[in-house]
Amino acid sequence: MKKITVVAAALMLTFTSCVSKKKYAELENKNKEIQDLLNSATVKLNNCLTEKSAMSDQLDYLKKNNSDLINSSKELTVLTTKGAENLEKSLESLKEKDLKISRLQDALSKKDSVTLALVTSLKKEVGLNDPDINVNVEKGVVFISIADNLLFKSGSYEVSPGAKTVLGKVAKVINSKPDFECMVEGHTDNVPIKNTVLLDNWDLSVKRATSIVRVLQNDLGVDPKQLIPAGRSYFIPLVANDTPENRAKNRRTKIIILPKIDQFYDMIEKEMKSLSENK
Known part of the structure; x- marks a missing residue:
């Protein structure tokens, strides 16, 4: 650019001395046009350089973005694969839970079947016509409730002689099922009792239970390993102890038949624990 200016100046000096004013003016105008073109070209060149720099930055950004997209695509492929694996594991887990639930239902169904068979057997042996004897199922447990007027004074x-007829029927069922246990519960009314032998209703309820257990063992041949005596005093009444009739209802002996189905309960407990751990 400096060379062009110098040449132009030299031409101007040369032509000033040997050309007419008219010619000089034309050359001067021509020089101005050239200078304007040069300035315009310089501006355009600078703009081009600026645009080139911006495009270079954009190209770098696009390259980086393209690289990030490629990496993201690879990660997405990995995640998709893991997702499929996790889905497969979840399906397997659901299958296992369905199997465990099915086993639980089978165990409970079998327990219900055992309970139903036991109730049928007891009702057949004990009979249904005596209002002082009740065979029932309570919270999944089979029990016989016998009014104390049939067993004690x-x-x-002390067990009355006539009580052995009723207890003999119960013993027949227990002896036919050696895998069952028999809990004998004594219940009293709330009338206080105390004498030289009995301290209170706790004593009376426990002694009545042990008396029944001794008859079942000694007189009726029940395996003592199947027998469990227990006393409940007057704390679990059937009705309010407010009339002689109601107190008579609360004085009772409850014989609870407990099938030894520990394997069912153990399985249920294990399966429930397993289900809880897999949540």
Whole structure:
């Protein structure tokens, strides 16, 4: 650019001395046009350089973005594969839970079947016509409730001779099922009792239970390993102890038949624990 200016100046000096003013003016105008073109070209060149720099930055950004997209695509492929694996594992887990639930239902169904068979057997042996004897299922457990007027005299824990007829029927069922246990519960009314032998209703209820257990063991041949005596005093009444009739209802002996189906309960417990751990 400096060379062009110098040449132009030299030409101007040369032509000033040997050309006419008219010619000089024309050359001067021509020089101005050339200078304007040169300035315009310089501006355009600078703009081009600026645009080139911007495009270079954009190209770098696009290259980086393209690289990030490629990496993201690879990660997405990995995630998709893992997702499929996790889905497969989840399906397997659901299958296992369905199997465990099915096993639980089978165990409960089998327990219900055992309970139903036991109730049928007891009702057949004990009979249904005596209002003082009740065979029922309570919270999944089979029990026989016998009014104390069939077993004991008032305030006594000695088993009456006639009681052995009823207890003999119960013993027949227990002896036919050696895998069952038998819990004998004594229940009293709330009338206080105390004498030289009995301290209170706790004593009376327990002694009545042990008296029944001894008859079942000693007189009726029940395996003592199947027998469990227990006393409940007057704390679990059937009705309010507010009339003689109601107190008579609350004085009772409850014989609970417990099938030894520990394997069912163990399985249920294990399966429930397993289901809980897999949540």
